[in-house]
Amino acid sequence: MPTWPRLGGLTRRIYLAFLVAAVLPTAVAGIIGVYFSVDALRGETLAGLKQEVSLRGEGIDSFLQQISAQLLALSSAPELDAFRDAIGSDNETSARASTEVALARLSGIYQYLYQIRYLSAEGQEQVRVDRIDGQVRVTPPDRLQDKSDRYYVRDALTTPPGRIYISPLDLNVEFGHTETPERPVIRLGTVVPGTATRAPGLLIVNLHADVLLGQIQQMADARRGTAFLFDRAGHYLARAAGEASQGMRMRPVADLAAQFDAALVERMLAAQRITTLAAGEWILAVAPVGAAGDASQWAVALAFPERSLFERVLNLYLLYAVLLLALAVTAIGGFVISRRLLGPMDALSQETEAIAAGDFSRRVTIPGNDEISALGARFNAMAARLQRLYDSLERQRDGLEREVKARTRDLEQERAFLATLIQHLGDGVLAVDRSGRLRLANAQAVKLLRVDAPRAAEHPAFADVWPPWTALAARATEALEAGRGWREDVVAPGQVLAMTVTAYAEGVLLVVRDVSVERQLADERRELDRHMFQMEKLISFGELSMGLAHEIGNPLAGMKAVAQALLYEEDLPTGVPEALSRLEAEIDRLAGFLKSFRGFAAAPVPVTRACALAEVVEDVCFWVRKEARSAGVRVEWLGLDTAPPVQADPQQLKQLLLNLFINALHAMPEGGTLRITADDVADGMLHFHVSDTGVGMPSEIVNQVFEPFFTTRETGTGLGLSIVRKITQVHGALVHIDSAPGHGTTFHLTWPLSETP
Structure with a gap:
């Protein structure tokens, strides 16, 4: 019956070799294909996005330029000049009608212009034309409104004449309320300068923002991405492909924090030319709308999720089918080859384990005439030599055991003699190994150190039984490592122990002697000498103090007499009597001190x-x-x-x-x-x-x-x-x-x- 190879050792390596040989080329080819495919798709997508936002930006800019040109032409129209001259005169009504016709003519040309107004410099509407449901209508004078509180009126009036002001996108407000349904609007305005006879004014056009929103919605639908409209004030409006409107109001760019990081949004807002960006999960293209540097300039952007590129590449089902097929063929081929080649190797492994366990009679039979059968023959020869060597080692082991027993008896006798000698020494002897454990202690050492010998021998650390050993061991080890001997006196309750430490192969050897009586006698002698020296000093000091008291006492008496005499003087400066009184008291104190000094010996x-x-x-x-x-x-x-x-x-x-x-x-x-x-x-x-x-x-x-x-x-x-x-x-x-x-x-x-x- 054939032997099935085990999945380990050489078998596993052969399997891995086959797998690597098939997987590596396939994986490299697949990775290269995916990489270049994604790179090509990214480049194509960036080019398409760039072209798309460029065309949309140019279209929006061209439209705004046309409206701006018409607005500038209207600001210098003769009808408007005539109306400005006629304000407050009898001809104002007819001049107003001519101006309304000029404004209505412009409103009829552009369907996205739903309101054109002429306002005074104070923000009061003077002429207004609306486009409602495709019909141009003139607002009666009594329906005209005061727009001085509108931000776009204030901002437009600060624009230099001949320049166009473009407002942010917002919702139109009439009579203090937002129009319903909501109507997104962009306002274009230009200042009409005044003359000596004409008051200055302001022309403002309300433009349906659908012209912009439609453009960005078309971009989003065409590329299946998300289109954005930014203004330089930091607001945006977004449209996604195939999704319902996300609202008409511009939102702050801070709301984009969940989708893009702040640095990317800042780069999008700062773009002064067509820019393509690839950041994280997004591929983007940004194009400005309007003249560079204009504070009200717009920008359009189109974002495309990068994961969609991989979704297209992952549709290459054929590549992965070939890879799976190659892997399956490799696994089956490796198993078949290992079964035919590694069966004898498995038999050799089993017999080797038996010999390692001590059974040298095992042999292996491998038919054939190749390298594996030759390996089996050499294995059998090795097993025979191991059998002979094992028998020889057994005989030598028996001889060594007999010699060891004889040497052990001699050592035991010497050890017993040394133990008896140590136990009867007058000094204490201890041996502590390198781990800090007590190995030997004679009776005198136990008596001097006052330790429990059985407990000390069983305890893993001698320092736990005799605490002073911790500090002593550190100092002894340092001295022995420096190549010098070590000796120290240890003061214990009621005794002084002289301890000498010597190193030996497994640790240190301590010799302890009680020197309490010797130290006591030496201390008593030193104390007696100190007392004698002190007595001599006191005698000398007594003699010195008597002499000093005699020499200082007489001048002090004279000083006191002078101080007392001065106290009886009249017209002394302020503070002098008090100082003299303190001086007299100080002299008395010093005199008293001399008495103490004179009696210092007593x-x-x-x-x-x-x-x-x-x-x-x-x-x-x-x-x-x-x-x-x-x-x-x-x-x-x-x-x-x-x-x-x-x-x-x-x-x-x-x-x-x-x-x-x-x-x-x-x-x-x-x-x-x-x-x-x-x-x-x-x-x-x-x-x-x-x-x-x-x-x-x-x-x-x-x-x-x-x-x-x-x-x-x-x-x-x-x-x-x-x-x-x-x-x-x-x-x-x-x-x-x-x-x-x-x-x-x-x-x-x-x-x-x-x-x-």
């Missing part, structure tokens, strides 16, 4: 009372006002007036704030804002703050600013903030600092409230 004893923080700050601001102004610093305080009084020695509190203010001024060399705020009262304490917008300090400097003699200024003594801390301590108050480089500094003070208001 805690000063404050004389406290209820102090209003606002009053203290006001005095200190007075002292630093001049220096702040010269430095460009603005001093502000908020919430001090409503703050309750604090319990403090006023002189020491002023000294504290003065030191903080001076430090703030020095921190703002480019100017800024010094702000004092009080914002909270809690647990009998007032919280107030002194902040600046200066350069700020890093954390390592913030930790040392209260130390005596520590300063960052070349001219500083390093005593100001030490005195601040002394004063807060003896008052039972607290002070701490918030500062960062570039973000200013804030001193936060917590001060006891006074028990008496």
Whole structure:
């Protein structure tokens, strides 16, 4: 029984080759035919549209030119001149009759002229002839109307004499109402200039718009498209082939947005010559009507849907019938050839799958004496060699298994020895692989790190069991990649661990040792050294303060005596007594400060009372006002007036704030804002703050600013903030600092409230 080929592999490629061989030439021929057919039809259609709109535009323009010539001739007719001379005289009636005859004669020549009028410069009709139902009729004088409110009268009067005004297409209005049935109308007008004896006037002709609408309807029917009539004011009227009238009124071109894009409509309106356009789904031709540049110029257009070109091409049924026949023949031929040629290939494929599954006894039989039968013979030889090779590999595998078992026993013994050694080490040993999982931990490591060994071994990440490992692993990896060793002390609750990390093939090896006692002894020794150094500084400072107090005290006493003497003088300038009083108070404060300075080595004893923080700050601001102004610093305080009084020695509190203010001024060399705020009262304490917008300090400097003699200024003594801390301590108050480089500094003070208001 014949073997049917499967539709895959080579069979599929042969099918595809046959299909491509037949489809590609046919498809190329069809595409080329369709392309050139559509191109030829597009060219023919564009040429036809161009000719059509050209003829229609020229016909409409010729008609309008004839009417314009007749209107200009009528404006200079002797009958009209005689009537203008006779207005208001006894001959007006006879002159009017002659003018009516001249207007009626022109109306009888052109059937589309249904109304001719002569109006005064004020818009009042003076002569009017109508054409109704084919009969020319003269309107009696009592039926003449005032047309001064009509747009076309106003626009026509602005037209220079000898030129023709053409109005947009609209509906005629009589006695304030639109005529019914609706009558589309175009008005042509010309100014009749006045003379010394003749008043100026206006001739206007009403033209049935059917002469234009009929032209565009004929264009639409002839080409089975859509014809348009545009005016330059941006309005249009459309007629489609075989469709009922779409209305008599001109519509704004914005209504075309659903059919054409705005750019295409703008190009159609701007056409000054015959233009053909192809945009998207439409082929169009546009032709102007009237003289170029005329504000009332018209344009006609004819649009033809491009899809109709393809509809004609798709009628080539023979081309597609041949294509389908070629495809059917190709598919049948490919199937027959694949059945005759690929049957043996399918048998080879099945036997190859059996050998791949491990059955090396399979063979294939292919009769014949061609390349495929030779391929079958080589396949059988290959299967025999694979059988022999497989048997040899089986024997080698058995030998390798015996050798591996022997080597495994030796490794197990060495591993047991190393495990015993590691478990009994005094230091903790851990191994963490590259994925972050704990692979080994001896008893000492479990004890030092205080982790659950079974849980740590089962958990996929050691960092989840011992969180410090996340940061340590990153630093250790960076150091090992740089080719250097890594060691770090880890501070844990109640202990300090010295950790050393070394790389191995699968990760890192950690050795952990408890150095808590060693670190404690070293810290205690450093603290003792620091206290001794501090005591030495305080002793030196005490000696220095005693000397300074003695040297400064005597001049201060003299200054105070002079200030007091000046206070008793008469006729002192305004403000001087107040300044002398403040100077005396400042001398007293400085004298008090010298006492505190003299007793810096020992805690000063404050004389406290209820102090209003606002009053203290006001005095200190007075002292630093001049220096702040010269430095460009603005001093502000908020919430001090409503703050309750604090319990403090006023002189020491002023000294504290003065030191903080001076430090703030020095921190703002480019100017800024010094702000004092009080914002909270809690647990009998007032919280107030002194902040600046200066350069700020890093954390390592913030930790040392209260130390005596520590300063960052070349001219500083390093005593100001030490005195601040002394004063807060003896008052039972607290002070701490918030500062960062570039973000200013804030001193936060917590001060006891006074028990008496």
